[in-house]
Amino acid sequence: MASITPIDTPPASPAPPKPAKSTGRAGDKIFLGLSQGSGILLLLLMASIAVFLSYRAALAVSKDEGNFFTTFDWNPAGDPPVFGIAVLLFGTVVSSIIAMVIAVPIAVGIALFISHYAPRRLAAPLAYVVDLLAAVPSIIYGIWGALFLVPYLEGLNLWLDQFLGWTYIFEKTEVGVARSLFTVGILLAIMILPIVTSVSREVFLQVPKMNEEAALALGATRWEVIRLSVLPFGRSGVISASMLGLGRALGETMAVATVLSPSFLISMHVLNPGGGTFAQNIAAKFDEANQLGRDALIASGLVLFVLTLLVNGAARLIIARRKEYSGANA
Amino acid sequence: MTTTDTSVQEHPTPTPPANGTTLRSRSLPRWAPLAFAAVSIALGVGIGSAAGWESRIQWGLVSAILFVAISYAATTAVENERQAKDRLATSLVWVCFLLAIVPLASLIWTTVGRGAEVLDGYFLTHSMAGVLGTEPGGGVYHALIGTLEQVGIATVISAPIGLLTAVYLVEYGKGGLARAVTFFVDVMTGIPSIVAGLFILSIMLMAGLQPSGLMGSLALTILMIPVVVRSTEEMLKLVPNELREASLALGIPKWRTILKVVIPTAIGGITTGVMLAIARIAGETAPIMLLVFGAQLINPNPFEGAQSSLPFYIWEQYRIGSEASYDRAWAAALVLIVFVMLLNLVARGIARWKAPKTGR
Structure with missing residues (x-):
């Protein structure tokens, strides 16, 4: 082999670019190696998360006697072991959708408030206050939700049942405290407000001033300025902000685990207590899980991982594409 | 009722000309949103206590809806449709902002209020060793x-x-x-x-x-x-x-x-x-x-x-x-x-x- 290298290198070395790129200083090479290495380390980390989770998940699913996707039960300790993610998938998606429906319009409103309505001197402190919502740890949202919000929502639940019960969704067929998917959705909405707000706000602030001033010059009211120049410009930004929020809501653990009273039933009556989400199920079942039980939970975690990966990836792609076309970042 | 009030009061106020609003036929005074807010909160509290709703969330929601509705109705009556839409958007945006502040305030209020009951030097310097979970005592x-x-x-x-x-x-x-x-x-x-x-x-x-x-x-x-x-x-x-x-x-x-x-x-x-x-x-x-x-x-x-x-x-x-x-x-x-x-x-x-x- 030693005989091959000296023959091989001289013709292969592309002479012009090499001296221009580096003067051969050792420090530069080491530093480049270190920083590039940590970048590669991150990619490896992501890959190994996928590989390790898939491996353990495959172990669990191969022992599952039920269908992993359609079984309405979680009993990996049973004989035969039966578990499936149908209820968890349903609960995760429903609670996140409720959160989105509540949070996105409000977040857009707050973002508009900070970018276009608030007195200029107040805008920065107000933005900071909204960011503080993001700094509160989720477990504190959890106990606040369970010990404070749940009793306070009783009245609202009665209302919804009374006035909107005919929609089926808001019909409350079981009595019991409001430890329901709906309450979880409200709590998740509060938790994802800051991220949706801050991303939307950034986009709204990037609207070319010319567009807004043109609209104002034509005699538009403030709302017409927003409708004609701000919202069309910010639409894709708001969409990706909402998807980032969705990603948060899907994976939220502690707030759901403290508030929800879980059950393995699928019910479209979102006010009824019961249901479950991936993360909540992992938190609740982990303590008593045996070896197979843990692998089963890892399998459900893998589904959650893929779900959040898709949602976040899509959101980032939308943001990235927007950057290229808008010219706002030029 | 509030609509007539404000429209009557609008004539004597001399402030609008400073805004250059003299060209427009009629407009609400600058303090109108504050008045709407006060009226709707009063109404919300009134309705809430009259109907005996336990939850303050309902009081707040009713007040918020009233605020948006009153602003819209008043502006439609006094000004015009476009201004009313503008006012509607403005009041909705304000309501959104308040909706976000309320949970944060409530959460911090509850945590500080409930937490301060037990928090002291003992709590910070002792572990849970030998303390039954259901008994008071112990620390973090x-x-x-x-x-x-x-x-x-x-x-x-x-x-x-x-x-x-x-x-x-x-x-x-x-x-x-x-x-x-x-x-x-x-x-x-x-x-x-x-x-x-x-x-x-x-x-x-x-x-x-x-x-x-x-x-x-x-x-x-x-x-x-x-x-x-x-x-x-x-x-x-x-x-x-x-x-x-x-x-x-x-x-x-x-x-x-x-x-x-x-x-x-x-x-x-x-x-x-x-x-x-x-x-x-x-x-x-x-x-x-x-x-x-x-x-x-x-x-x-x-x-x-x-x-x-x-x-x-x-x-x-x-x-x-x-x-x-x-x-x-x-x-x-x-x-x-x-x-x-x-x-x-x-x-x-x-x-x-x-x-x-x-x-x-």
């Missing part, structure tokens, strides 16, 4: 130690990796690798904390490792790195290119330029980013629950044996479900929130104080 000392150690280890691992990755992306990064790293850092920001916990758990299961503080730190590291990368990257991008060029023009190698010029210029922002990342992971419960298990006793060694941590302690006390344990949970929540908020405030203070001076 063991959890505090656990949190500080786990977060400390996570910071020591992830700050250098995050910093170097950001340097790579800003100073060297071109082409496919850099794009891939950028994309996956973004995606990594969205990994749920419980999935990070499960990843370390699956490694533990295969390598036969026992739960310990270190395992929790590793999961926290996964959550922390992308946050550090993102914020450091933003800060490095703010460093003016002239500084780099000046240094390179003096014949200083690139790595020394980065170490001696670029990073010191951005150090304030980088510190802020790291502190905000610490504040974020300090409140993570899920990975700790899976990987550190939780202990009632003081275990100062993060490399061996179960530990506790503040957020996990709150979860544990909440699950016991007695009055005494709820009190402890709130007190620990207060400690955690103060810790996180202090980090946030100090971090933002540093950011403002040490902001790189771009331009003059």
